Amino acid sequence: MTVSKVAKPRQGRPRSAKVHRAILETALRQVAAVGFRAVSVESIAAEAGVGKPTIYRRWPNKAAVVMDAFLMKLEPGTVFPTKERAIDSLRLQMLSQVKAFRGDFGSLIKALLGEAQFDPEMADAFRERWIMPRRRKLRTVIEEAMRQGDLRKDIDPELAMDMLYAPIYYRLQIRSGPLSESFVNGLLEQARKGLGP
Amino acid sequence: MTVSKVAKPRQGRPRSAKVHRAILETALRQVAAVGFRAVSVESIAAEAGVGKPTIYRRWPNKAAVVMDAFLMKLEPGTVFPTKERAIDSLRLQMLSQVKAFRGDFGSLIKALLGEAQFDPEMADAFRERWIMPRRRKLRTVIEEAMRQGDLRKDIDPELAMDMLYAPIYYRLQIRSGPLSESFVNGLLEQARKGLGP
Amino acid sequence: MTVSKVAKPRQGRPRSAKVHRAILETALRQVAAVGFRAVSVESIAAEAGVGKPTIYRRWPNKAAVVMDAFLMKLEPGTVFPTKERAIDSLRLQMLSQVKAFRGDFGSLIKALLGEAQFDPEMADAFRERWIMPRRRKLRTVIEEAMRQGDLRKDIDPELAMDMLYAPIYYRLQIRSGPLSESFVNGLLEQARKGLGP
Amino acid sequence: MTVSKVAKPRQGRPRSAKVHRAILETALRQVAAVGFRAVSVESIAAEAGVGKPTIYRRWPNKAAVVMDAFLMKLEPGTVFPTKERAIDSLRLQMLSQVKAFRGDFGSLIKALLGEAQFDPEMADAFRERWIMPRRRKLRTVIEEAMRQGDLRKDIDPELAMDMLYAPIYYRLQIRSGPLSESFVNGLLEQARKGLGP
DNA sequence: GGCTAAGCGAGACGGTACGTCTAGTCTTGGG
DNA sequence: CCCAAGACTAGACGTACCGTCTCGCTTAGCC
Numbered sequence: 001m002t003v004s005k006v007a008k009p010r011q012g013r014p015r016s017a018k019v020h021r022a023i024l025e026t027a028l029r030q031v032a033a034v035g036f037r038a039v040s041v042e043s044i045a046a047e048a049g050v051g052k053p054t055i056y057r058r059w060p061n062k063a064a065v066v067m068d069a070f071l072m073k074l075e076p077g078t079v080f081p082t083k084e085r086a087i088d089s090l091r092l093q094m095l096s097q098v099k100a101f102r103g104d105f106g107s108l109i110k111a112l113l114g115e116a117q118f119d120p121e122m123a124d125a126f127r128e129r130w131i132m133p134r135r136r137k138l139r140t141v142i143e144e145a146m147r148q149g150d151l152r153k154d155i156d157p158e159l160a161m162d163m164l165y166a167p168i169y170y171r172l173q174i175r176s177g178p179l180s181e182s183f184v185n186g187l188l189e190q191a192r193k194g195l196g197p
Numbered sequence: 198m199t200v201s202k203v204a205k206p207r208q209g210r211p212r213s214a215k216v217h218r219a220i221l222e223t224a225l226r227q228v229a230a231v232g233f234r235a236v237s238v239e240s241i242a243a244e245a246g247v248g249k250p251t252i253y254r255r256w257p258n259k260a261a262v263v264m265d266a267f268l269m270k271l272e273p274g275t276v277f278p279t280k281e282r283a284i285d286s287l288r289l290q291m292l293s294q295v296k297a298f299r300g301d302f303g304s305l306i307k308a309l310l311g312e313a314q315f316d317p318e319m320a321d322a323f324r325e326r327w328i329m330p331r332r333r334k335l336r337t338v339i340e341e342a343m344r345q346g347d348l349r350k351d352i353d354p355e356l357a358m359d360m361l362y363a364p365i366y367y368r369l370q371i372r373s374g375p376l377s378e379s380f381v382n383g384l385l386e387q388a389r390k391g392l393g394p
Numbered sequence: 395m396t397v398s399k400v401a402k403p404r405q406g407r408p409r410s411a412k413v414h415r416a417i418l419e420t421a422l423r424q425v426a427a428v429g430f431r432a433v434s435v436e437s438i439a440a441e442a443g444v445g446k447p448t449i450y451r452r453w454p455n456k457a458a459v460v461m462d463a464f465l466m467k468l469e470p471g472t473v474f475p476t477k478e479r480a481i482d483s484l485r486l487q488m489l490s491q492v493k494a495f496r497g498d499f500g501s502l503i504k505a506l507l508g509e510a511q512f513d514p515e516m517a518d519a520f521r522e523r524w525i526m527p528r529r530r531k532l533r534t535v536i537e538e539a540m541r542q543g544d545l546r547k548d549i550d551p552e553l554a555m556d557m558l559y560a561p562i563y564y565r566l567q568i569r570s571g572p573l574s575e576s577f578v579n580g581l582l583e584q585a586r587k588g589l590g591p
Numbered sequence: 592m593t594v595s596k597v598a599k600p601r602q603g604r605p606r607s608a609k610v611h612r613a614i615l616e617t618a619l620r621q622v623a624a625v626g627f628r629a630v631s632v633e634s635i636a637a638e639a640g641v642g643k644p645t646i647y648r649r650w651p652n653k654a655a656v657v658m659d660a661f662l663m664k665l666e667p668g669t670v671f672p673t674k675e676r677a678i679d680s681l682r683l684q685m686l687s688q689v690k691a692f693r694g695d696f697g698s699l700i701k702a703l704l705g706e707a708q709f710d711p712e713m714a715d716a717f718r719e720r721w722i723m724p725r726r727r728k729l730r731t732v733i734e735e736a737m738r739q740g741d742l743r744k745d746i747d748p749e750l751a752m753d754m755l756y757a758p759i760y761y762r763l764q765i766r767s768g769p770l771s772e773s774f775v776n777g778l779l780e781q782a783r784k785g786l787g788p
Numbered sequence: 789g790g791c792t793a794a795g796c797g798a799g800a801c802g803g804t805a806c807g808t809c810t811a812g813t814c815t816t817g818g819g
Numbered sequence: 820c821c822c823a824a825g826a827c828t829a830g831a832c833g834t835a836c837c838g839t840c841t842c843g844c845t846t847a848g849c850c
Contacts, residue, residue: 014847014848588782
């Protein structure tokens, strides 16, 4: 699943892969440089040395381009840190995520998630291509931790992920508190111990 | 703290409160009718029978107008449901919030929170005028529940709020699962019991 | 020489001649209907079924559009009435000009000449495309009359034209007297006889 | 005849003459500094330390203010140069006028005359307060020259004035040639000798 | 090797909204 | 009733992008 449109397969001149890459790279560079709002399809086209229709032939709007650029950049770097005990992997993953969220990557996520609130297709793409793959991987980690006895056997992994990860996105967006390591550690500890007596 | 600009206090014709109200009410009506994106400063001005400069004199952009309209509507209706046991008040509050989030109010929150990702002032206003007052009230409820023995005495209330409320915003935005009553109940139960063995 | 901007010659979609005509015709129609001041670029765009930027891509402002519309209308109709004796052609030309100046054409000239007082480019266009072609034609007529013995051989044709035509523009603008036939005849006679004894 | 409105004579606080002067002087200063078009009622009010309604109470629009300012400045300096022979006075007057027209005064006249093409009241004021007084004075000079034998006895003074002065305004506006002394001398000579054989 | 269908860069097109400006009027509080 | 200040409605300004279209030109793949 991508946000980009597909071409009818066999007829006429094929779409240029070079152009495709140039667009996505330019999009990413511009978003990093001036922010999502200040970027326009026009500015991408101009800098990439590409006609506007060439972009619109492939994506329905700016957000979709940036989303694809974001996803393209992700695919390689999707390595989850792993430890012997799954619970440690979990903590490590959370820590690396908040660290990433504190930088440019956080800004990009904010913009895409913000934009997704106005565009269902963007929201779908964001969920299916960024959120869900991570949750699936996370689920195996959590289940492993359950087997290893570090998490209770009767918990609902979906709710567990919500409890642990939603606060990270919440702080990214709302800035109600710092995205610090101690925040992650505190959150994980308190979630394990539980709030009840 | 508001998003609107301030007038120099005592000179010239004072700003009309009637006009102020007309703008905010129109803004809210239009957002409800056609969605945030489809509303423009121009359309608000036209329907409110007001010149555009009158709006720009008071707010820097559309988002700020809608934010203020939203906040204006809030102020009266800020009644938290209360029960004898604080833990029940907490559950009730969470339930009423997800219920509200499932309707127009949820759309509005999504739009404002989405927009806030691109505008720090919007983000500040959203946090200080919508999020924080609720968290302050929530904190007293949580502390009461701690006193009443329904929550452990050594928990961090900030983290507790993050664990319980962030997932609600997360599902509102990402649609990773339903904003149902059973979601709230499960979340609260699992948070109380804890994830650890 | 035109007031309109030039397009880079051979690249991209060429500018539509149909659109060009539609704009100029609409401009002329509106000026005739409601007067120069009451016309706006916006109203022209709206009635011509054209986007505002399409107009601004070609002309820098309303006055330039109207000027070009005026000049466009001129080109075909530039027939000077001619008689056997050049002096009669001269009188005929003056008479037909004051007649035209008494109607809508006079209003248009007034508006353009008025506007030209505030915009050097407008003034240049008005002079080079309306005034000068007429003066060049006029000069040949005057020189012919000199050869035919109806005007003295040692006059300065430039000054002669100023003496005969400036009063027409003067009365058009200042309304110090009527733009009547007897005005033209009296002017021409008195200019021939001279003011001196 | 002025362009300014009159106050109902005896009631309430009388209008301040100081304010009146301040407005006119500011108007003139601004027109000289940045040109007629760039001046607005607002800018005059602001610099003169005066409320906009105070201006609108006295004049209907910017042009009227500037016209009055112009006329106010005139009144003192309306001295016509005089020589023993009326024909010399005439030449002198024409020379001093073209000299004045070459400077800031010419720009002001251009602006007022240009503006008058769009506003009949302006046109009336310009004619009645600037043009006509000069023509009346001029007429006596011309009649004196007729008596003194330097101009023919049977000429029409109105047409004579048009022949001599219209070209000056014409060149001011159209720039078809320089407003030089030789221009004036040539014009006057040729008008005296006549164009005919 | 020529044909043909699509892709390509460029840029014009109809629109929409932006945020600013000025016009001319209205409303304060204070002479 | 005047004044300074400044808010008011109204609407044009000129600009920025949107997403589509139309040029003339590649550039494959298929006959």
